[in-house]
Amino acid sequence: MTDDEIKKELLDGIFCVGCGAQIQTNAKNELGYTPMSALKKGLETDEVYCQRCFRLRHYNEIQPVSLTDDDFRRLLGQIADTKALIVYVVDIFDFTGSLIPGLHRFVGDNPVLLVGNKADVMPKSLKRTKLTNWMRQQANINGIRPIDVTLVSAKKGHSVADLMSKIDNYRQNRDVYVVGVTNVGKSTLINAIINSQTGIHNLITTSRFPGTTLDKIEIPFNDGAKLIDTPGIIHQDQMAHYLGAKELKYVSPQKEVKPIVYQLNEQQTLFMGGLARFDFIQGDKSSFVLYFENNLMLHRTKLEKADTFYLKHAGTLLVPPTSEAMEQFPELQRHEFRTREKSDVVINGLGWITVPANVTIAGWAPKGVSVIIRTAMI
Incomplete structure (x- = not known):
């Protein structure tokens, strides 16, 4: 040309x-x-x-983009005026961090199919029916009434054919919008769908970096309707936004997560590298189950020594981040909770700790990263 x-x-x-x-x-x-x-x-x-x-x-180099959160929401806001099926993709391991606030405003009256991605990293001991029921309950709590809930592994291609069958059943010749926050694997999932239908590999750009898809990407169906990949809503309260490429591998599990159980007395502290911290403040000696990336370093110490220990060892003994990255890493902020039932203390984008009823605990995360408590998943 x-x-x-x-x-x-x-x-x-x-x-x-x-x-x-x-x-x-x-x-x-x-x-x-x-x-x-x-x-x-x-x-x-x-x-x-x-x-x-x-x-x-x-x-694997990322360049900054000039789109803002408002730009992403404006693009998604167009969906409410269409007649379409909404495929809402969440990262099961980071379910809380995957939720889009006010999703109903984006989707209007359109039906929502809730898809839990990265099912392959969840412990095999967790029954999938219990997991989908838990996901539906959590979605309902957040104002979302999905017509169905399904689990996939986009990376490994598991259950993609089942998902396509459900999409074909529910879309009724309408367009399909795939929505989700950054890093839940939307584009990886669409690549898996494209591969299953055409044999083409990795057409859409994917990475661990937030915000890879910048505008709508349309893939045609045979009947003239389209499968549309939308930009991920950026959640600034996720851990990934505070880490570089070297640290991201410690927060994004690539294999089945192996839970680790600690028997803790009150006034003990656990560090998750230098990224986060958990304090058992008050309660009977109990078991605490940790769900984090398998290679993330865990360290136990006394609560009374925890502040000094972190100042001395963050970036050296407590890694990630590295000592160089610690210069730009936000200070840890404390969030205290008192449990009434078995619960999960969730650090958005990092993992969670299952804690017993009737204890006082505190979760610490970089300033800006959300720490919340929820009904126990497992």
Whole structure:
């Protein structure tokens, strides 16, 4: 193609197949930029990627984007005016951090199919029917009434065919919008769907970094309707936003999580590397079950020494973060709870600790990261 023909294509609109941003060749630091030489090659193969997606896919480098939270919500806000099936993807391991506040405002009267991704990292001892029932209850508590709940592993392709059968059953020739917060695996799931239908691998850009998809990406069904991948809503209270690439591997389980049980007396503290902390303040000696990435370092000490211990060892004995990353890492903030029943203390984007009834405990996380208490999942 000549340069003039390519410029005409740009005016008509060429979009990155990786993130959905409109391709442009003029502003290097803006969304959708790609050099003209790379654009020519992409047009020859019908796979045009912006420079950001190219570097992310081949070098695992992330470039900052200029979209704001309001931009993401504005894009999702268009869904309420359509007639569609909403596929709401959550990360089961980070269920609380996966919830979209006010989702009903985005979806209107459209039916919602709740999909729990990353089922492969959950302990095999947890019965899947109990898990889906728990997910439905938690969704109801948050004002969401799903027509169905299903579990998948997008990374491994588990149950993707079952999900597609449910989508075909519920969509009734309508478009399908896939929604979720960043890092729940939406794009990985859509890649698995595309692969199951066409054999094409990894068409859409995916990574552990939040906010990979920047605009709507549309994949056509045979009947003329579309499967639409939407940008992830960014939750600034998730741990991933405070970590670099080296630390992210300690908060995103890639294998089945192995629970660890600690018998604690009151006035004892557990550190999760240098990322978080748990204090058993008051109560009888009890078992506490920890669900975190298997390689995350755990350390027990006395509560009275915990503050001094953290100041001395964060970034060295207590890692991640590394000593260099600690310079930019927020201070830990304390959240105290008193339990009435068996509960989970959840640190958004990191994991949770199952605690018994009638204890006083405190969870510590970087300032800005949510720590909440919920009905025990397991």
